[in-house]
Amino acid sequence: MSTTDDRIPQWGILKDMSDTRIRGYSADKDQLGKRLARIEGQVRGVQRMVDEDRYCIDVLQQISAIQAALNKVALGLVDGHVRHCIADAGGEDSREEMTTELMGAVGRLVS
Amino acid sequence: MSTTDDRIPQWGILKDMSDTRIRGYSADKDQLGKRLARIEGQVRGVQRMVDEDRYCIDVLQQISAIQAALNKVALGLVDGHVRHCIADAGGEDSREEMTTELMGAVGRLVS
């Protein structure tokens, strides 16, 4: 999807050398997976509601619930990025770059 | 999910009499279904990204894309509700109530 998915990672070689890449969310990976699975189920629930011609307002309420759940996931990722990726960045340049990336992500969430 | 799903509908009897209930989104039901199916796929894509230990910022970017897609769906539902449900409400009381429900929904989207 994202064209950035294929770009060369900040850590360069490290990415290919390591089977145990550390991400900001590594410690919470299981919980994160569960949350995303539940969000997927919520989206399917909305599809069912539409199929069944449910009242628009009820559909909207479920969409707001999904957005709240996504916000929670996003905030967890931001938290992990600041606490781990940025904190453990090897050097000033790397930290600067990760902070710039973080601000882009936070800007997309806020606007 | 929502406790409001089971409440007695505004239209009362009408709901049970009719197999072709009109909702604000009825005209766009196919398009709406396709959008939701695509959003479901995007959520699965994020799960895969987490499984593959993708970079936090890239995961966040995909989550923002999902939120934008959900906002679009939500705005379409609001539009349909105003143009059809409220416009066709049978009587002042019904319109008032639907507007109150609308404002609750818009308030949840905005905050």
Add this chain to the structure above:
Amino acid sequence: MSTTDDRIPQWGILKDMSDTRIRGYSADKDQLGKRLARIEGQVRGVQRMVDEDRYCIDVLQQISAIQAALNKVALGLVDGHVRHCIADAGGEDSREEMTTELMGAVGRLVS
């Protein structure tokens, strides 16, 4: 500010003929004015905080409070627009146009 401010109003001549134009917010004009005055005071408060080198996080908290207050004002305007302007629109075309304008406004609030 907005280039739309100077455009010819939907109501055309009516605007110039009437000293008592009805807006969606007319009934709540006093309360709306008070809320905006308080928001103006909050913005000045943030300026003072910056002058006094207050902690970033405390400044951010005040900005979030202003945004919540602005959201409340905006939702009140949307509510009034739906309940009065759209409900009282003289004819289908006018209602359609006002709904399109409304959706533009809601879209800007949501995104």
Add this chain to the structure above:
Amino acid sequence: MSTTDDRIPQWGILKDMSDTRIRGYSADKDQLGKRLARIEGQVRGVQRMVDEDRYCIDVLQQISAIQAALNKVALGLVDGHVRHCIADAGGEDSREEMTTELMGAVGRLVS
């Protein structure tokens, strides 16, 4: 306004000892002040619009412009906090605490 304004600062004594406290926004203080002054002017502009019974949708457009400007200010403060306050935090505990505060602030902006 905020009850947090009067709380004992994280830095304790340092606050009172120093006339040149560094904040995340110190380098951009002038620009920040100008932006806030402009936002104050925008809020006054909205008050005028209401006084003059301007069309709801035009008022809403101006409110959205103010919210966008406030978001920009908020993101600048978040950026400065991450780049300066957290980066320069003296020790792990202080950094953890500042990150927790940051996440509270970002959470308020996002939701």
